[in-house]
Amino acid sequence: MIELENVAYSYSGEALFSDISLTLAPGSFHFLTGPSGAGKTTFLKLCYGALLPSSGQMRLFGEDLRAMDRDAVAMARRKIGVVHQDCQFLDHLPLSENVALPVSVTGQGSTDQTENLRELMTWVGLTGRSDARPPELSGGERQRAALARALIMSPDVILADEPTGNVDWDMSQRLLRLLVELNKMGKTVVIATHDLGLIRAAKAQVQARVLRIANRTLQTAGADL
Amino acid sequence: MTRWFDTAMLRAVLARDASADRVVPPEGFTVRLTLFTAAAMAFLAVFALALSLAAGRLATSWGEELARASTIRISAPRDQMAEQTAAALRVLEQTPGVREARALSPDEQRALLQPWFGPDLPLDQLPVPQLIEVIEAEDGYDSEGLRLRLQAEVPGAVLDEHTRWRRPLVEAAGRLRTLGWVSMALIAAATGAMVTLAANAALAANAQVIAVLRLVGATDGYIASAFVRRFTLRTLAGAAAGAALGLGALLIMPGGGDTGGILTGLRLQGWHWMLPLLVPPLAALVAFLATAHASKRVLEGLT
Numbered sequence: 001m002i003e004l005e006n007v008a009y010s011y012s013g014e015a016l017f018s019d020i021s022l023t024l025a026p027g028s029f030h031f032l033t034g035p036s037g038a039g040k041t042t043f044l045k046l047c048y049g050a051l052l053p054s055s056g057q058m059r060l061f062g063e064d065l066r067a068m069d070r071d072a073v074a075m076a077r078r079k080i081g082v083v084h085q086d087c088q089f090l091d092h093l094p095l096s097e098n099v100a101l102p103v104s105v106t107g108q109g110s111t112d113q114t115e116n117l118r119e120l121m122t123w124v125g126l127t128g129r130s131d132a133r134p135p136e137l138s139g140g141e142r143q144r145a146a147l148a149r150a151l152i153m154s155p156d157v158i159l160a161d162e163p164t165g166n167v168d169w170d171m172s173q174r175l176l177r178l179l180v181e182l183n184k185m186g187k188t189v190v191i192a193t194h195d196l197g198l199i200r201a202a203k204a205q206v207q208a209r210v211l212r213i214a215n216r217t218l219q220t221a222g223a224d225l
Numbered sequence: 226m227t228r229w230f231d232t233a234m235l236r237a238v239l240a241r242d243a244s245a246d247r248v249v250p251p252e253g254f255t256v257r258l259t260l261f262t263a264a265a266m267a268f269l270a271v272f273a274l275a276l277s278l279a280a281g282r283l284a285t286s287w288g289e290e291l292a293r294a295s296t297i298r299i300s301a302p303r304d305q306m307a308e309q310t311a312a313a314l315r316v317l318e319q320t321p322g323v324r325e326a327r328a329l330s331p332d333e334q335r336a337l338l339q340p341w342f343g344p345d346l347p348l349d350q351l352p353v354p355q356l357i358e359v360i361e362a363e364d365g366y367d368s369e370g371l372r373l374r375l376q377a378e379v380p381g382a383v384l385d386e387h388t389r390w391r392r393p394l395v396e397a398a399g400r401l402r403t404l405g406w407v408s409m410a411l412i413a414a415a416t417g418a419m420v421t422l423a424a425n426a427a428l429a430a431n432a433q434v435i436a437v438l439r440l441v442g443a444t445d446g447y448i449a450s451a452f453v454r455r456f457t458l459r460t461l462a463g464a465a466a467g468a469a470l471g472l473g474a475l476l477i478m479p480g481g482g483d484t485g486g487i488l489t490g491l492r493l494q495g496w497h498w499m500l501p502l503l504v505p506p507l508a509a510l511v512a513f514l515a516t517a518h519a520s521k522r523v524l525e526g527l528t
Contacts, residue, residue, distance in 0.1 A: 050440075070525070071444050078442035088437050092250040101248075105443035149441065 007056035081150030089134035237450035263463025271471025277405025322366030460512035
């Protein structure tokens, strides 16, 4: 799905990390941890082509990222669901339209999708909030909405940055179950998180690998987590 | 590379995609300014057009008269009239630059005088001068030389170049027409610049919208079409209103009739009334090109 080969990334000349080689295989489940500022978000941005690596090679769905034009990147993003830490929406549209936005931009709205939308909204517990504008939502609601939006196209890869940062334990378990279910359907999942409890809970349900960015490189963390 | 004309964009703009329309927040100050400026520009364009056309008509009609007409008037005692007329015609025949010279017949002279003296004028009883119409060749004749020769050979003849004084005016009318067209080109360019500025402002103000759309996999074409559509339609609407007002203003201008002055002749004539109808679509085309270019440039600068 997504392959990194000796990838390095530096901000204004200073290396954030270097020499990362990793393959996110179909159906794999990864957690990404590490101290704040270590580059978790940057790593995720590389994975959906928002940033180009300073050196090394990056392949999305078998295509070299450097060789992809802007439309090719857009097409690849339709197969990657992204949940940002600070989720942004179109503030003038109601929540339901925001969640369905990936569908409308690809111009493939259908009754099938309407059913999907209803089901997803139920899963993330936002059914009653469909008509609310994004600025009216709480932090937790926004995160759940962002997750729903990331999933509506049934993407092959799901990249989530602290998706449970603002929600309570029960809700985070619920969201995790959703991600685990999707993973069992063959989706690739990468979750960046500080929440060790979440990682432990996931490990009980699924074969998850834990990656740690620290000291400018990516390590596979010990099994004791 | 930016192509000059993006047909895919044109199709996206023409296809009414309600969802693409909705992703850009509605209204805003820039939109109202775009409407107003487009209207003002179209209004001015209609006037520049009317001015150019009127100046062009004037230059053409005066130019034609110039090419045709000077007159020689022969006042002589009745018994010498025929002789002097023949002498004048002879002189004219020998003058280089005169294509044709013709003595007016009594009937024609009567027709010329009729507006002043009525139809029953006994022309043969009055000492009416004989008129000779002189038609110049392309490059004209030497009027001083002709005048001198006539003085010597036909004492009763007066060369009247009644349209010569118009020559600098014809030139001025031609210049005025050019100025009118230059004004229209400037108006088109200013419209393009204004729409570019407005589109840039709108794109900057909607940075978050664009970021969200990119994140969920919208192509540049989709994002740009939402902006391009909006500005193209606003410009079209504004220009239509402005052109309508301009036409209305032209309609209440007095029509000049035959006097053909630049001020009284500003009203359009015949099929020229159709031309202002082209102003709104042309303005929309300018807006389309300007916004497509601006949004392409802005979007290519983003990740």
